[in-house]
Amino acid sequence: MTILSVAGLRKSFGGVQAVTDVSFTVAPGEMLALIGPNGAGKSTCFNMLNGQIRPDAGTIHLGPLDITGLPPRRVARQGVGRTFQITATFASMTVRENVQLAFLAHHRRIWHLLRPLAAQYRAEADTLLDRLDMLPQADRAAGILAYGDLKRLELAVALAGQPRLLLMDEPTAGMAPAERVALMRLARDLATTTGLAILFTEHDMDVVFGTADRILVLNRGALIAAGDAAAIRANHAVRAVYLGSGTTTGGH
Amino acid sequence: MSALLVQLLTGLSGASSLFLVAAGLTVIFGVTRVVNFSHGSLTMLGAYIGWSVLTRLPRGPEWFILGIVLTALIAAALGALLETLLLRRIYRAPELLQLLFTFGIVLVVQDATLWLWGPNDLPLPRAPWLRSFVSIAGERVPLYDLILIAIGPLVLAALWLLFTRTRWGTLVRAATEDRDMVAALGVDQKRLFTTVFALGAGLAGMGGALALPDASANLQIDLNIITDAFVVVVVGGLGSLPGAFLASLLIGVLQSFGIVLLPQATLVLVFVIMAAVLVIRPNGLLGRAQSTARGEAHAFALVRPAAPVLRRLGLAALLLAACAPLIAGPFLLSVLTEMLIALLFAASLHFMMGPGGMASFGHAAWFGIGAYAAAFAVKGLALGMGAGLLLAPLIAGLAAALFGWFVVRLSGVYLAMLTLAFAQIVWAALFQAVEITGGDNGILGVWPPPWAADRRVFYWLTLLLCIASALLLRRILYAPFGYALRATRDSERRAEAIGLHAVHIRLAAFTLAGAAAGLAGGLSAFSKGSVFPNFISISRSVDGLLMVLLGGVQSIAGPIVGAIAYTGLFDLLLLATDQWRAVLGLAIITLVLAFPHGIAGSIHRLWLRGREA
Ligand SMILES: Nc1ncnc2c1ncn2[C@@H]1O[C@H](COP(=O)(O)OP(=O)(O)O)[C@@H](O)[C@H]1O
Ligand SMILES: [Mg+2]
Numbered sequence: 001m002t003i004l005s006v007a008g009l010r011k012s013f014g015g016v017q018a019v020t021d022v023s024f025t026v027a028p029g030e031m032l033a034l035i036g037p038n039g040a041g042k043s044t045c046f047n048m049l050n051g052q053i054r055p056d057a058g059t060i061h062l063g064p065l066d067i068t069g070l071p072p073r074r075v076a077r078q079g080v081g082r083t084f085q086i087t088a089t090f091a092s093m094t095v096r097e098n099v100q101l102a103f104l105a106h107h108r109r110i111w112h113l114l115r116p117l118a119a120q121y122r123a124e125a126d127t128l129l130d131r132l133d134m135l136p137q138a139d140r141a142a143g144i145l146a147y148g149d150l151k152r153l154e155l156a157v158a159l160a161g162q163p164r165l166l167l168m169d170e171p172t173a174g175m176a177p178a179e180r181v182a183l184m185r186l187a188r189d190l191a192t193t194t195g196l197a198i199l200f201t202e203h204d205m206d207v208v209f210g211t212a213d214r215i216l217v218l219n220r221g222a223l224i225a226a227g228d229a230a231a232i233r234a235n236h237a238v239r240a241v242y243l244g245s246g247t248t249t250g251g252h
Numbered sequence: 253m254s255a256l257l258v259q260l261l262t263g264l265s266g267a268s269s270l271f272l273v274a275a276g277l278t279v280i281f282g283v284t285r286v287v288n289f290s291h292g293s294l295t296m297l298g299a300y301i302g303w304s305v306l307t308r309l310p311r312g313p314e315w316f317i318l319g320i321v322l323t324a325l326i327a328a329a330l331g332a333l334l335e336t337l338l339l340r341r342i343y344r345a346p347e348l349l350q351l352l353f354t355f356g357i358v359l360v361v362q363d364a365t366l367w368l369w370g371p372n373d374l375p376l377p378r379a380p381w382l383r384s385f386v387s388i389a390g391e392r393v394p395l396y397d398l399i400l401i402a403i404g405p406l407v408l409a410a411l412w413l414l415f416t417r418t419r420w421g422t423l424v425r426a427a428t429e430d431r432d433m434v435a436a437l438g439v440d441q442k443r444l445f446t447t448v449f450a451l452g453a454g455l456a457g458m459g460g461a462l463a464l465p466d467a468s469a470n471l472q473i474d475l476n477i478i479t480d481a482f483v484v485v486v487v488g489g490l491g492s493l494p495g496a497f498l499a500s501l502l503i504g505v506l507q508s509f510g511i512v513l514l515p516q517a518t519l520v521l522v523f524v525i526m527a528a529v530l531v532i533r534p535n536g537l538l539g540r541a542q543s544t545a546r547g548e549a550h551a552f553a554l555v556r557p558a559a560p561v562l563r564r565l566g567l568a569a570l571l572l573a574a575c576a577p578l579i580a581g582p583f584l585l586s587v588l589t590e591m592l593i594a595l596l597f598a599a600s601l602h603f604m605m606g607p608g609g610m611a612s613f614g615h616a617a618w619f620g621i622g623a624y625a626a627a628f629a630v631k632g633l634a635l636g637m638g639a640g641l642l643l644a645p646l647i648a649g650l651a652a653a654l655f656g657w658f659v660v661r662l663s664g665v666y667l668a669m670l671t672l673a674f675a676q677i678v679w680a681a682l683f684q685a686v687e688i689t690g691g692d693n694g695i696l697g698v699w700p701p702p703w704a705a706d707r708r709v710f711y712w713l714t715l716l717l718c719i720a721s722a723l724l725l726r727r728i729l730y731a732p733f734g735y736a737l738r739a740t741r742d743s744e745r746r747a748e749a750i751g752l753h754a755v756h757i758r759l760a761a762f763t764l765a766g767a768a769a770g771l772a773g774g775l776s777a778f779s780k781g782s783v784f785p786n787f788i789s790i791s792r793s794v795d796g797l798l799m800v801l802l803g804g805v806q807s808i809a810g811p812i813v814g815a816i817a818y819t820g821l822f823d824l825l826l827l828a829t830d831q832w833r834a835v836l837g838l839a840i841i842t843l844v845l846a847f848p849h850g851i852a853g854s855i856h857r858l859w860l861r862g863r864e865a
Contacts, residue, residue: 050749076751088746090739092555101735105750110736110757113728130587141554154746161750 002063003028003165003197004049009058011044014171018044021223022058025163028195031188033208035201036218037241042201043085045218046169049199050082051075051214062165082160082167085201087150091143095134095153098142099125102160128156131186147174150185166190168200180204184211209233217241254391259508261388265397266392268404272459273486274479274496275411276452282491283448286339287347287665289354289518292478293361294334294453298327298460299469300365304376304465311379324458333452335446340530341845343445348611352801353844355618355794358474359837360415366471375468382465403462407455408497416495424448430493475790478678482669483522487529489539490665497861498537503698523677530670534661545716555738573715577708585707587823589714589779593772595815596718599801600768602811603725605800606666607734608761609741610660613668614675615769615796617655620788622648622770623777624682627695637700641717641774648770649763651678656762658753672790679788694784698777712776719849721768722812728764795822798840 004026011019019041031135034042046054049060051072060068062078070078090098103121104110129135132152137145142153151171158166168187172180184207190196202208208215209229217225217238225235232238258409277291287794296660302323334357342353385392388596415421423444460473484503488495503522510518529537576588601615625647633639655674659667689695704710739747740754747754777783786792795818803814825832 052745072745072748073751073753076749082749084745084749088743088749090735090742090746092738092742093735094554097735101732101739102733102750105736107754110732110752111760114731115734116727116730118730120732143554149808157746157750 001027004199005061006049007059007061007062009045009048010040010056011048011053012056017221020057022218022221022223024216024223024226026197026199028164028197029210030190031191031198031200031211031213033036033200033202033212033215034218035203035205035208035215039220040218041221042218043169044221046082046167046199046201049075049167050080076161079162079164080167081161081163081165083151083154083169083171084157084219085169085173087147087154089142089150089153089157091141093142095138095142095145095156096122096125096129096138098153099128099160102157106161125156125160128159132156133182148172148176148179151175155183156212164195164197166196166198168198170201172202172205174205180207181210187211254389257389258391258504259512260395261393261397261401262406263508264501265400265504266508267500268400268407269459269463270477270480270484270504271404271497271500272407272462274481274488274500275407275493276455276459277481278485278488278491278493278496279411279424279455280449280452281485284343284445286338286350286354287669288339288452289351289478290334290357290361291354291452291456291481292474292476293358294327294331294456295460295477296365296469296471296536297330297361298323298457299464299467299473300369300379300460301326301376301457302461302464303469304369305377306376306461311381313379316379316382320458320461321341324454327457327460328450330457332446332450334453335449338841339449340442340445345844348668348797349801349844351665351668351740352794352797352840355790356837356844357454357841359791359833359840362471362474363831363834363837369469371471373470376464378465392558400462404497404500411493420444420447424450426516457862459840479673483526483673485536486666486669486673487526487536489533489536491540492536492538495538508709520677520681523674526670526673528666530658530662530666534666566809570719573719574712577711582707585711586779587819589707589711590776591816591819592711592714592718593776593779594795594799594819595812596772596775597769597796598723598803598811598818599722599725599814600765600772601626601796601805602800602805603729603768604758604761604765605797606805606810607729607738607741608758608765609663609686610758610762611664611668611797612671612793613790613797614671614673614678614793615765616788616790616792617671617675617678618648618652618766618769619773619776619792620675620678620682620783620785621631622773623787624689624695624773626774626777627698627783628688630698631695637778640778641771642700644774644777645767645771648773649767650692652766652770653759653763656759656766660758660762672793675788675790675793679785682788683785689785692785696721696782698783699781700778704778710779714779717771717775721771725764725768729855733760735756 002025007023008023009019009022022041022045024032034045036042044053048055051067051070051074054069058068062075062080065078067075067078071132078124090101093101097117100117100121103124104117105214109120126135126138129138134149134152134154137149142150145153150173155168155171171187171222172183177184187198187200188211191198212229214226214228215232216223217232217235224237224241225232273291273295276294277288280286280288280291302319305322306319309319338357339354342350345353382396382450384395386395386398387393415425416478427444460477480503484499487502488497488499502525506522506525507518510521514521533539541851573588577585580588597615597619600618601612604610604612622644626644629640629643630637659670659674662670662763683691685691699705700710703750736752736757739752740757744754754769773787776787799814799818800811801814802818803810803812822836825835829835
């Protein structure tokens, strides 16, 4: 059974082939890591998956539904949550309000003109923030958070939409090692207990090898390897890419 | 067939001087990223200076050419002066303040021109050669039209050579494409900007002078031409010269045919074309995408509910306002009534401009439509005041929804320009539809029924409606819809990623704001007893902007404080001086220079310096 199946995805910017013929599937409850050096096309893949940019070719199916070319809001309403490499939150709202608004959007309660937002989905928002250790910051403005906290807020906002598939672009950038481990453990928990499928990119290889069920390696837009941690570690092509680019911990 | 040809030639000749002005505007924008409202003032000055120069020279064609060139040079020098003295200081200010700043210059130039040349239109006595005709396909075509038609492509070619064949031109193109890169190359940016500004101003002045033989030097040129030039630049694509050329041909020809075929609908037609172009190509015919996405470049301050102290203060002020008729005389009461109307007008503009992030330069359109709807209900349909006050927000909201459908897809400068252009079109449409609106004479005798004829009763009614509507808008801002609106401003990317339909949300906000402004307009009609086209003047739109900016865009109580402060100041100003334009213009210029981050923004910074630093 698959929740996401991608076939023959392509995208080029001007002359640059950012993504060439990428195909893969994700099953419910699975954590799939997408790795590759800087500029490999990871973010471009994510942007096509959530409708931010339209692929030149290829199809994206969510379950049986073809979501290729749908705008981001329609993709979101089909149960796809995402976090961005460059975080995007609502700076003029508190942390809690960010999450409350995400709940309201998910439950289609946006068009209420009179009942103040303050009292709506407050408990739900606090529960979610507590799981992410963000409750002490609930009343702070999102615009002044530290980078790691912003990443966690984005995750909370994405989870408030009760997604079936979660796309996380570099979710632990800007976090201390202990925080990284805690965040990925939480993601693991969610995947196992709720069947949430998670596709993520990450440049910390310890995190990748420690949490992913399966790993896809992208280089210059093309998939060069796929498999579990052991297989990827042993893969010659992958070693060549990473050693060739002068690093053993991977790109960004 | 030949009548068609003549019309086409007339259109093309009109397009030429429009192109000169628009080319200047678009070149200046491309390099400095300032939308220069005062560009129209330079055109107007070009017309007046041209008049002064040409009437002193002999009548021969060679002297005419010399006079035009001289005028262009003087305008260029004025432009360089303007840039070095004033505009240079605001390159880093927010777009909206830049627009406001250059509008301050417009006001000052208007009073200066009035003072220098007097209030009368100054037609150019036409030399015989300017009146001669050429026979084409059996039709008499004015020679001067043909000359103008040739000038457009000639200037385009000259500019093209200048931009492609000279080092200076290469720098200008590089700066248009990437400002930071030029700064990094170590080019003397100041000189580049000044010379570009001089070029643009020279083109504007030349355009103004060249239009003289067909028209006259008058005080309406500045705002008339700037609206047309904005439309041309937006349709052609900001910063694109060939785009401006194409668009001015399109608009020029459209206008000349429109005047023959559908004189009432010409302006509407121009607008429809503009809207169609922008829907298909949001960056204009030949324009490029703006580099920063909406919202991503700004840091917005946190919005918190008012502190209890402020609430109590507001309540006290409201009680005081409710008791005012018991002590105030009729004059003060009418001032207070206007203040309340201004308050609702400002609150409605703030609604879309602050939380919605859509700064409108044509908010007076909805005010005016509301006022005319109310007046028409009473005088044309013989309905009562109640129906008038119901129709005012309804019709204004409807018009806002219709127009907003195009507007809310745009942002920043495009949005400001499009709203401005639309307000001008509504103004002209009301001006032209004499049978319904009385044209320049307006609609008179729009009085409240006997039960509300007493100034005090009408004041209470206004107080009730304005405060209730302003509070309703405020309540909406604290409801999920208000947050969703703010979300689309803070980060459109994130808003869409949680499933919000940004365009629909903005459109709803635009409509609500339009309806509220319409109610303010309806009340104003009954308060004044009449409506005139100047209900939709640009200066009323700018009044609204000033009120909101004075009070602070980010604070929800801001527009209310701003409206009260501004109407108070303005009434004093009107009582104290005839040169209110110059004084107001100078006040705007000074305010922007003193607070380049906006008044509220500057105070906010001071406040933060004391706390989180
Ligand atoms: N909007 C864009 N316009 C032009 N080129 C782009 C754009 N987005 C990405 N690219 C290019 O596509 C390639 C892949 O980029 P990206 O997907 O961001 O890589 P990654 O996330 O793996 O670091 C890079 O060469 C990048 O320069
Ligand atoms: Mg990336």
